[in-house]
Amino acid sequence: MGKEPDAAFSRLSDSFSFDRRLYGEDVDASLAWARALGRARVLTESEVEALVAGLEEVRGTLADPAFEPLPTDEDIHTAVERLLTEQVGPVAGKLHTGRSRNDQVATDFRLWVMRACDRIEVAILDLARAMVQSARAGVDLPMPGYTHMRPAQPVTWGHWMLSAFWPLLRSRDRFALARASASVLPLGSAALAGTAYPIDRQAIADDLGFESVSPNSIDAISDRDFAVEYLFAAAMLGVNLSRHAEGLILYSGPEYGFVELDEGYTSGSSLMPQKRNPGALELTRAKAGRLVGHLTGLLTTLKGLPSAYDNDLQEDKPPVFDAHDTLLEVLPVLTGLIGTLQLHPSRMAAAITPDMLSTDLADYLVGKGLPFREAHAVAG
Incomplete structure (x- = not known):
């Protein structure tokens, strides 16, 4: 891309204000990726060590609530990469190998x-x-x-x-x-x-x-x-x-x-x-x-x-x-x-009225042999 993004579009696409809280996860995932690149022989052992040390320094920097991003830090990922480059130099550019x-x-x-x-x-x-x-x-x-906002049982x-x-x-x-x-x-x-x-x-x-x-x-x-x-x-x-x-x-x-x-x-x-x-x-x-x-x-x-x-x-x-x-x-x-x-137990107990025991009365009548529908009508 040869042309710089429109200023209004840059403001629209900027996400640092909310994704900065991902800094810990971004550092952790980058550490794991650096080690994976080392295991794959894409990075040397010394390069991995430099990236690991640098990323831990970046973590500390971003943990400071007073940290202020640069205008070019459009999101937490660009901020991490910029800070890492400041810490370890050109080897920081190798971290994104194979990663999108x-x-x-x-x-x-x-x-x-x-x-x-x-x-x-x-x-x-x-x-x-x-x-x-x-x-x-x-x-x-x-x-x-x-039930139905009315006394029940x-x-x-x-x-x-x-x-x-x-x-x-x-x-x-x-x-x-x-x-x-x-x-x-x-x-x-x-x-x-x-x-x-x-x-x-x-x-x-x-x-x-x-x-x-x-x-x-x-x-x-x-x-x-x-x-x-x-x-x-x-x-x-x-x-x-x-x-x-x-x-x-x-x-x-x-x-x-x-x-x-x-x-x-x-x-x-x-x-x-x-x-x-x-x-x-x-x-x-x-x-x-x-x-x-x-x-x-x-x-x-x-x-x-x-x-x-x-x-x-x-x-x-x-x-x-x-x-x-x-x-x-x-x-x-x-x-x-x-x-x-x-x-307030007394207020709770005082709110219980005899009609709230109607179901118990119906069940009692059922126990005496009355069909439930008849017991329901009698108790009601």
Whole structure:
């Protein structure tokens, strides 16, 4: 290309602002690639050593939040290469031998998603433990159960709290599946037709912790199923957390009064001094829409793409990054909120009315020999 890119187009295509968080994965994947080139006798031992040392220096530089990219650093990959060249000189130019930006980006992103799933799992388990503790505290506390937002049958606080615990564990399983989907190494696929060098891809997979290597190079560089699966897991988790938050908003309100929120998780009013609004729960409820939007957005981006790599795929990362950040904001807040809930057993018990035992009466009559339909009519 002889002509410089248009300035407005350069701004449009710049991705450093969001993909800089891939620096650790880019360095790790580059280290593995350098060693693979060494094993393939493409690089000498001394060249590999120089690249390894230089890449570790680059890692330290990029770990500094104060790092400022140059205008020519259009993404994290060009920044890493520039910094590496400053560290080790011309040998840095050998690192990209047999590698394309296409398989490089796909590898970095998959590695990041794998690690992100691990971080989310920790946060999910923290919340799950808080739910179990709350359930234990109210294991024998009777309260009304509701269907259609109307009183139905008595349950216990512990039973109600665990109704949010089990969806949480299903979300943990979904993130594990997303991690497994991401754990397929694309490195070695190059631009789309594979690399001409005798690279041991399984050794790279072992170095980086991938479970397997991709079987088709065209699919490997364009596959973003793992990102969609991550976003689905995030959206489903967000929806279930939103539903639980809605229940806590209702039960902590004065009309119910079953629980009381710690003031650290409420917000006030600029006008009404008495207000203690369930701000943390309301924001949890709202974030679900954000997460669903990210899933829908990426699916819409992918639906018309041909095979192999297209620049559209640059837009795969912002929704995944934001979904991850959103969950790591919401989950710890809910963990703290549930861990500090104050239960009001008397309010729960007082809300149970005799008609809520109608099903038990019908079952009693069935035990006395009455057909259930007749017992249902009598009890009702």
